[in-house]
Amino acid sequence: MPNNFPKIIFDKYDDMARFIEIVEKSKVDRFTIHARIAILAGLSAKENRNVPPLRYEDVYRLKNNFPYLNIEINGGIKTLAQMEKHLAYVDGVMLGRVAYDNPFILTEVDKLFKNGDVNNISRKEVIEGLITFVEKIENNGGSGYEVLRHTLGLFYGVAGSKKWRQLINPPWQKGYSGRDILEKALRVLPTKSLNN
Numbered sequence: 001m002p003n004n005f006p007k008i009i010f011d012k013y014d015d016m017a018r019f020i021e022i023v024e025k026s027k028v029d030r031f032t033i034h035a036r037i038a039i040l041a042g043l044s045a046k047e048n049r050n051v052p053p054l055r056y057e058d059v060y061r062l063k064n065n066f067p068y069l070n071i072e073i074n075g076g077i078k079t080l081a082q083m084e085k086h087l088a089y090v091d092g093v094m095l096g097r098v099a100y101d102n103p104f105i106l107t108e109v110d111k112l113f114k115n116g117d118v119n120n121i122s123r124k125e126v127i128e129g130l131i132t133f134v135e136k137i138e139n140n141g142g143s144g145y146e147v148l149r150h151t152l153g154l155f156y157g158v159a160g161s162k163k164w165r166q167l168i169n170p171p172w173q174k175g176y177s178g179r180d181i182l183e184k185a186l187r188v189l190p191t192k193s194l195n196n
Contacts, residue, residue: 035075102156134178144178
């Protein structure tokens, strides 16, 4: 784009509302709204997650102005308490980075939706389930590490977190497969953390 080409910025509430008015005509009835605008020029991806302000009130306003649409909110939400607060104003909450960094938070989410039920799966059960999955990937020529690297946060905030990350990250012991890494984890990680 030439430098002298005028930049058009759609960053106002009215711009977002107009976009939804146009798109909903195609029968779309569900919108996940990121409450923070992305600034594509001048900010890194990391800075975009922190610098532009979160505009939760604008998302709440959308729900108020389009009550017949399913409006979900995203952006900067890291705890169940924050999720619960947002659910007083919108239909759903999208967890982003926190679900990647601390996937075990997802075991608690049902508290907000299913009569307070909690998913009681243990980290040990997750690892046992991963064994078969990783083995299948590796048997089909895939990389066990490419699967397991997405589980680095499995022990977030509990004893064994550092050891888990050390086990998962290469270099692996010569000849070790993903299954071997997971079986070793079950042997060396703290029993209390595995069973929680």
